[in-house]
Amino acid sequence: MTLLYIALIIVAIFQIYPLVWLFxxxxxxxxxxxxMSPFSLPQDPRWExxxxxWTDGNINLYFFNSVWIxxxxxxxxxxxxxxxxxxxxxxxxxxxxxxxxLFMVGLMVPIHSALIPLFSFFLKLxxxxxPLSLVLSYTAxxxxxxxxxxxxxxxxxxxEIEEAAVVDGCSVHRIFFQIxxxxxxxxxxxxxxxxxxxxxxxxxxxxxxxxxxxxKTLTVGIQNFIGQxxxxxxxxxxxxxxxxxxxxxxxLVLSNRIVEGIAAGSIKG
Amino acid sequence: MNKVMSNKxxxxxxxxxxxxxxxxxxxxxxxxxxxxGLMEWNGMASMTFVGIENYIDLIQDPxxxxxxxxxxxxxxxxxxxxxxxxxxxxxxxxxxxxxDLFRKIYLIPMLLSSVAIAQLWIKxxxxxxxxxxSLLMSMGVETPPSWLADTNLVLYAIFVAILWQYAGxxxxxxxxxxxxIPESLVEAAKIDGANPIQIAYKIKVPLxxxxxxxxxxxxxVGSLKYFDLIYVMTGGGPNGASEVIASYMYKKAFDTFDFxxxxxxxxxxxxxxxxVTWLTRKLTATEDEVQY
Numbered sequence: 117m118t119l120l121y122i123a124l125i126i127v128a129i130f131q132i133y134p135l136v137w138l139f140x141x142x143x144x145x146x147x148x149x150x151x152m153s154p155f156s157l158p159q160d161p162r163w164e165x166x167x168x169x170w171t172d173g174n175i176n177l178y179f180f181n182s183v184w185i186x187x188x189x190x191x192x193x194x195x196x197x198x199x200x201x202x203x204x205x206x207x208x209x210x211x212x213x214x215x216x217x218l219f220m221v222g223l224m225v226p227i228h229s230a231l232i233p234l235f236s237f238f239l240k241l242x243x244x245x246x247p248l249s250l251v252l253s254y255t256a257x258x259x260x261x262x263x264x265x266x267x268x269x270x271x272x273x274x275x276e277i278e279e280a281a282v283v284d285g286c287s288v289h290r291i292f293f294q295i296x297x298x299x300x301x302x303x304x305x306x307x308x309x310x311x312x313x314x315x316x317x318x319x320x321x322x323x324x325x326x327x328x329x330x331x332k333t334l335t336v337g338i339q340n341f342i343g344q345x346x347x348x349x350x351x352x353x354x355x356x357x358x359x360x361x362x363x364x365x366x367x368l369v370l371s372n373r374i375v376e377g378i379a380a381g382s383i384k385g
Numbered sequence: 386m387n388k389v390m391s392n393k394x395x396x397x398x399x400x401x402x403x404x405x406x407x408x409x410x411x412x413x414x415x416x417x418x419x420x421x422g423l424m425e426w427n428g429m430a431s432m433t434f435v436g437i438e439n440y441i442d443l444i445q446d447p448x449x450x451x452x453x454x455x456x457x458x459x460x461x462x463x464x465x466x467x468x469x470x471x472x473x474x475x476x477x478x479x480x481x482x483x484x485d486l487f488r489k490i491y492l493i494p495m496l497l498s499s500v501a502i503a504q505l506w507i508k509x510x511x512x513x514x515x516x517x518x519s520l521l522m523s524m525g526v527e528t529p530p531s532w533l534a535d536t537n538l539v540l541y542a543i544f545v546a547i548l549w550q551y552a553g554x555x556x557x558x559x560x561x562x563x564x565x566i567p568e569s570l571v572e573a574a575k576i577d578g579a580n581p582i583q584i585a586y587k588i589k590v591p592l593x594x595x596x597x598x599x600x601x602x603x604x605x606v607g608s609l610k611y612f613d614l615i616y617v618m619t620g621g622g623p624n625g626a627s628e629v630i631a632s633y634m635y636k637k638a639f640d641t642f643d644f645x646x647x648x649x650x651x652x653x654x655x656x657x658x659x660x661v662t663w664l665t666r667k668l669t670a671t672e673d674e675v676q677y
Binding site for chain 1: 387389390391392393395396398399400402403404406407408409410411412413414415417418421428473476477481487488489490491492493494495496497498499500501504505506508509513514515516519520523549552553554557558560561606609610612613617631634635638639644647648651652654655658659662
């Protein structure tokens with residue numbers, strides 16, 4: 117039993133210590149980084165590293181871009197996925213199985229095998245170096261997973277309330293927006309978080325579609341920033357910490373939902 | 386009831402926007418990739434049809450096969466590592482105090498962007514001030530390797546970072562599956578005198594074989610299309626020693642503007658992904674699905 121615990125703790129240290137170490141060197145000066153043991157605690161924590169990278173580079177701009185692009189994509193994905201899932205599980209039409217299948221196969225397609233045509237497509241539409249290319253791509257590529265998670269929940273919802281509403285002469289739109297959608301709030305929260313994590317961290321699309329600083333998100337922004345400050349470990353550490361803090365906070369507050377969402381999203385047997 | 390809930394206009398309104406998005410941005414491009422693979426094209430000027438020339442070049446390109454080898458090596462190691470994750474999950478799903486906390490700690494790296502993870506591990510592997518070599522030197526190793534600059538080690542060094550990133554993901558999946566096993570089955574085995582290892586090996590693992598099959602597919606397919614972390618950490622270097630299919634494709638298309646050749650690689654990646662998915666499912670199919 118003790119042995120098992122020791123094994124679990126070793127794995128935990130392997131998973132968490134690199135981040136603790138990152139936090140440590142984000143508070144150090146170069147003299148401390150290069151002159152002392154990497155495991156030493158910062159002598160006199162330099163919080164100004166954070167202030168410096170926030171105001172010095174474009175980190176605040178990248179941060180803001182990440183926030184709004186993530187939020188816009190998440191909202192659009194959830195709305196469209198809810199529409200589709202409602203139509204598939206609640207409405208009667210031929211071809212609903214086929215359409216569902218089409219969405220589910222989308223889970224398998226690697227981003228890379230669509231990337232070049234997407235690039236030329238957005239180029240033609242003048243959407244290269246435009247945030248809309250990101251919002252649309254994030255939405256399209258997150259729809260299959262989101263629908264899959266929603267589907268499991270929709271099947272468990274009772275139909276009686278909707279049936280009663282129909283009898284009372286309620287329109288489909290009202291049923292969807294005022295009855296069904298509010299009932300799915302718990303699972304919407306789960307899918308929102310999963311979507312948020314994916315969009316916040318996305319790299320390939322931003323790196324390919326966006327070239328000007330004013331539209332870059334944090335993932336690509338910090339990559340360029342670090343390229344310019346190769347040897348300033350304190351600045352690099354602070355930049356990386358800034359990019360991961362929102363996710364860590366979301367995780368601390370909502371970890372159960374995240375765990376749930378990952379479990380629900382991955383088991384697609 | 387049926388009349389309201391089978392209103393064709395409403396169905397179209399609800400389904401079409403999402404459908405247009407995935408057909409336009411996933412399926413259309415996917416098919417176009419195969420078509421562009423038949424072209425000589427720099428992404429800007431007009432295309433020239435060259436037939437299967439790009440695909441023939443691909444078969445004869447030693448650099449491509451080198452990158453394919455690396456992708457398959459990563460897929461192989463990732464699949465092996467699943468056994469380790471399964472053991473950890475079995476321990477966690479047993480009646481152990483704090484398993485909730487452990488699971489959450491294990492999951493944290495998975496939430497971070499590949500760019501942040503790559504930059505962090507570049508620092509960990511730094512030959513002079515990195516965590517790893519400082520540790521090795523304090524243990525008496527005089528000349529520790531420079532991990533990411535060594536052509537023999539770089540792929541393994543990257544693989545450790547990948548392990549770190551995905552451990553929590555697989556552990557969560559296994560844990561959720563193990564928790565779904567009815568308690569009564571385990572109790573019955575205990576009464577019959579089975580020890581914990583027998584219960585794990587003979588009862589729990591077979592019962593979640595469906596989920597294990599899914600994770601094998603996820604691990605292999607995920608490895609084949611692996612890109613971000615390698616692209617940021619080493620750019621495929623040194624000297625191509627960590628190049629994988631996706632990074633090679635990206636370089637050909639967006640660095641050297643050989644979009645036709647890049648598309649051929651991307652299409653190859655798609656085909657191999659689909660074949661491997663189908664094959665793993667076929668090979669790992671259990672004859673009779675377990676019923677609780």
